[in-house]
Amino acid sequence: MDMNEIPPGALAGRAGEGAILHQRGSTSSPRTDSYSVSHSVRPEPVEGLSPTGAQRRPGFFALLKEDLACVFGRDPAARSAIEVLTTYPGLHALLAHRISHGLWRRGRRYPARLVSFLARMLTNIDIHPGARIGRRFFIDHGAGVVIGETAEIGDDVTLYHGVTLGGTTWNKGKRHPTLGNGVVAGAGAKILGAITVADNARVGANSVVVKDVPAGRTVVGIPGRLVGERSAPAVGVGAAGMAINLDHHLIPDPVGKAMHCLLERIDALEGEVRVLRGQPAPAASVGCVSCAAGELCCEEHRG
Numbered sequence: 020m021d022m023n024e025i026p027p028g029a030l031a032g033r034a035g036e037g038a039i040l041h042q043r044g045s046t047s048s049p050r051t052d053s054y055s056v057s058h059s060v061r062p063e064p065v066e067g068l069s070p071t072g073a074q075r076r077p078g079f080f081a082l083l084k085e086d087l088a089c090v091f092g093r094d095p096a097a098r099s100a101i102e103v104l105t106t107y108p109g110l111h112a113l114l115a116h117r118i119s120h121g122l123w124r125r126g127r128r129y130p131a132r133l134v135s136f137l138a139r140m141l142t143n144i145d146i147h148p149g150a151r152i153g154r155r156f157f158i159d160h161g162a163g164v165v166i167g168e169t170a171e172i173g174d175d176v177t178l179y180h181g182v183t184l185g186g187t188t189w190n191k192g193k194r195h196p197t198l199g200n201g202v203v204a205g206a207g208a209k210i211l212g213a214i215t216v217a218d219n220a221r222v223g224a225n226s227v228v229v230k231d232v233p234a235g236r237t238v239v240g241i242p243g244r245l246v247g248e249r250s251a252p253a254v255g256v257g258a259a260g261m262a263i264n265l266d267h268h269l270i271p272d273p274v275g276k277a278m279h280c281l282l283e284r285i286d287a288l289e290g291e292v293r294v295l296r297g298q299p300a301p302a303a304s305v306g307c308v309s310c311a312a313g314e315l316c317c318e319e320h321r322g
Contacts, residue, residue, distance in 0.1 A: 108141070132148060153173045182205075183208075202220050
């Protein structure tokens with residue numbers, strides 16, 4: 020049939036049908052959430068492809084090579100590749116998680132949980148298969164680390180033993196923390212709830228973090244408190260050029276600093292009282308001038 024013989028309304032009608040079908044397809048198949056009550060599978064980008072499909076994610080062995088390199092970069096006790104491959108539980112847990120997460124994303128929930136359970140028995144590290152973990156992730160020692168279902172971890176992140184990325188609610192949905200790139204969490208740290216620890220932040224050992232942490236900041240204490248800008252120089256650089264600072268022991272004490280400021284203020288007020296009373300200034304003391312704590316006083320608080 021010649022194009023000139025097609026009735027004018029036919030193409031418009033077919034175009035309308037196509038638009039209606041497209042609209043129905045977009046409304047009848049809404050994006051579902053894997054954490055909903057029905058536990059339906061959440062559609063995710065195809066593993067290995069960027070949103071444009073142009074850049075491919077490294078394969079399993081390429082990621083393993085990166086993992087080995089980051090272990091040697093962050094653990095001076097690592098001596099050989101065979102030693103790391105056979106004796107590092109953090110690496111074993113990460114490899115098992117990649118398998119279980121792949122099963123989880125494909126809707127095979129029980130096999131994913133079974134792989135995760137077996138890995139926990141082997142490594143004493145509990146990573147839910149639904150957790151999303153970036154590249155060059157390192158768990159030092161690993162004993163007692165717990166990572167919840169909706170946790171998200173960026174690239175070049177380091178966790179020490181006893182770290183928990185836990186939830187604070189029984190409701191479905193996002194309930195575990197998000198860690199940005201280059202985050203370091205010290206031993207025993209608890210990061211709880213759907214909060215964000217931004218890029219290059221540090222969490223002190225045994226801290227309990229329940230609020231967002233800005234980029235480049237350090238948080239310590241129970242509950243966690245910000246203690247200042249991150250100014251310590253980096254001791255390593257990740258494969259992506261990101262600075263990695265493992266000096267998580269060089270963290271100020273906010274309570275001790277507050278006490279020191281109070282002692283200084285009391286000393287200043289006592290000096291003003293002596294002036295008002297006409298009393299002479301006390302003789303210079305070689306020891307601590309703030310209090311009688313003696314050797315229990317920190318060096319930075321001594322006169």
